[in-house]
Amino acid sequence: MSLSDVLKISPSSLSLYLECPRCFWLLFNKGIRRPATPFSTLPSGVDYTLKVYFDHWREGDGTPPMLKNKLPGRLLSDKALISRFRSRSFGYFDKEANAYFNGMLDDAVELDGGFVVPLDNKTKGFPPAEPHFAHINQMSAYTLFLKENGIQTKNIAYLVYWYFDHKHMDVEKPMEFNVLVEEVKTNPDLAKENFRQAVKALEGPEPPASSNCGFCHYRNLERV
Numbered sequence: 001m002s003l004s005d006v007l008k009i010s011p012s013s014l015s016l017y018l019e020c021p022r023c024f025w026l027l028f029n030k031g032i033r034r035p036a037t038p039f040s041t042l043p044s045g046v047d048y049t050l051k052v053y054f055d056h057w058r059e060g061d062g063t064p065p066m067l068k069n070k071l072p073g074r075l076l077s078d079k080a081l082i083s084r085f086r087s088r089s090f091g092y093f094d095k096e097a098n099a100y101f102n103g104m105l106d107d108a109v110e111l112d113g114g115f116v117v118p119l120d121n122k123t124k125g126f127p128p129a130e131p132h133f134a135h136i137n138q139m140s141a142y143t144l145f146l147k148e149n150g151i152q153t154k155n156i157a158y159l160v161y162w163y164f165d166h167k168h169m170d171v172e173k174p175m176e177f178n179v180l181v182e183e184v185k186t187n188p189d190l191a192k193e194n195f196r197q198a199v200k201a202l203e204g205p206e207p208p209a210s211s212n213c214g215f216c217h218y219r220n221l222e223r224v
Contacts, residue, residue, distance in 0.1 A: 006093070006098070006099060006100055007028075007098070007099035007100065007199065007202070008099065008100040008101075008102060009100070009101055009102075009195060009198060009199070010088075010101075010103040011103045011137065011138040011141035011142070011191075012103070012134075012138070013027075013028075013198075014101075014137060014141065014191070014194055014195055014198055015133075015137050015138065017194070017197075017201065018133075018134075018137060018194060019134075019210075020210040020213040020215070020216060021210070022207040022208065022209055022210055022213070022216055023210075023213060023215055023216065024198065024201070024202075025201060025202060025207055026206070028202050029202060029206075034215045035215070035218075043123050046123050046162065047106075047121060047123070050106075050121050051086075051106070053066075054075055054107055055082075057075070058075050058076075058077060058082075061074060062074030062075040062076075062077055062110070063075070066177075066179050067160070067179065067181065070181040071109055071158065071181060072109070072111060072183075073109045073110045073111040073112065073117075074109070074110050075107060075108075075109065075119075076108040076110050076116060077110065081108075081116075081151075082107065085104065085105040085106075085107070085108060086105070086106075087104065088102060088103065088104055089102060090102055090103065090104065090105060090145060090149075091103060091145050092144075092145060092148035092149065094195065094199075096196060097195065097196045097200075098199075099195075099199045101144070101145070101195045102145070103138075103141065103142070105118055105120065105142050105145070106119060106120045106121050107119040107120075107121075108146075111154070113152075114152055115153055115154050116146060116151050116153050117143070117146075117153055117154055117156050117157055117158065118142035118143060118146070118158070118186075119157065119158045119159075120135070120138065120139065120142070120157070120159055120160070121160050121162060122135065122159055122161050122162070123161075123163070124162070124163040125163065125164055126163060126164065126165075127163055127165050127178070128163060128180060131159055135159060135184070136184055136185075136186070137191065137194070139184055139186045140186040140188055140190060140191040141188075141191045141195075142157065142186075143156075143186040143188040144188035144191045144192055147188055155185060155186045155187065155188065156184065156185060157184050157186050158181055158182070158183055158184075159181070159184060160179065160180075160181050160182075161179070161180040161181075161182065162178075162179060163178050163180070164177065164178065
């Protein structure tokens with residue numbers, strides 16, 4: 001069996017499984033995707049700009065000016081490791097599930113003691129509320145990837161929110177981002193358990209429609 005024949009699941013795909021097992025099953029077993037929605041290139045452009053910005057300030061003390069006094073450590077200085085993080089090959093092969101669990105991480109933070117923890121950028125049009133469950137699941141998966149690759153880490157991660165605050169806008173710089181860094185607890189063991197359950201679900205019959213899934217509801221209406 002070649003590498004291309006092995007099942008690969010990403011953190012975003014796992015979030016789909018946790019949100020709606022049926023949509024997940026249809027995607028992987030039937031190639032049926034959820035209907036596409038209009039997509040803005042702005043988030044992708046911001047994401048790329050932040051990567052360039054981070055890479056520029058990675059040298060020296062490893063702290064971009066906009067993150068001064070907001071991070072407990074510095075940006076990861078190992079450029080080779082950063083390159084691996086940003087590759088879809090970053091992850092591990094789970095022998096029990098006989099599948100790959102992998103994805104792409106924005107960046108990482110070096111803490112005292114040599115610990116490396118995930119960092120992910122999130123862009124928002126308004127001040128952020130509590131972290132979405134999908135973001136916690138995503139960060140838990142990245143913690144798992146670090147551990148499985150023999151990288152010393154902790155069960156925490158950092159979400160960096162880049163957002164606009166219209167109530168406190170500087171009219172001289174109306175498009176300037178506000179920045180909020182939030183530490184979140186991660187659960188790599190739960191991420192591994194959910195991943196293995198997702199793989200098993202693909203081996204079974206099509207799950208029933210999820211009661212809270214608008215896409216499943218739409219499909220059911222189509223069949224009437």
